[in-house]
Amino acid sequence: MIVTPVNADAEWVINRWFYFDEQAEPYMWNFAEKVCHDPEYRRQSLEGHTDWARVATRYESLARRLYDELAASDRSEFPIMTDDSREDSARLTSICEEVFDGVRAFIRQDTAPHPDEVYLDAQSELRQWLRSDER
Secondary structure (H helix, E strand, O other), rough: EEEEOOOOOOOOOOEEEEEEEEEEOOHHHHHHHHHOOOHHHHHHHHHHHHHHHHHHHHHHHHHHHHHHHHHHHHHHHOOOOHHHHHHHHHHHHHHHHHHHHHHHHHHHHHOOHHHHHHHHHHHHHHHHHHHHOOO
16 A cells, blocks of 8 residues: 555655455545644654564565575476465565564563564474475
């Protein structure tokens, strides 16, 4: 989602990706409304200090590492979409969702395991699956 001001004199743009359960229209509209009507929230969003920005920054780097590991494996032709790679993509999505949930819980609640621990668990799960004969 890209949120920009209606007022042509204002100079800001916020670009946000929504992941997994966040991809709900009411949730997305609420975000856009808050950015447009709450100057402090908009400032924090632009500076990357909001929870959503911190979650996205951490999650995206971890998810990219998992993707790279799968893409470099001999498991399939992933990311080219073949019958085999569809299963790979679904499995990677499931593992990435676990990472996203863990990162979000850590940043929002500060009581969950550290994102690096969540990543290592996900990486271990991915590697175990890549070694298996599961097809």
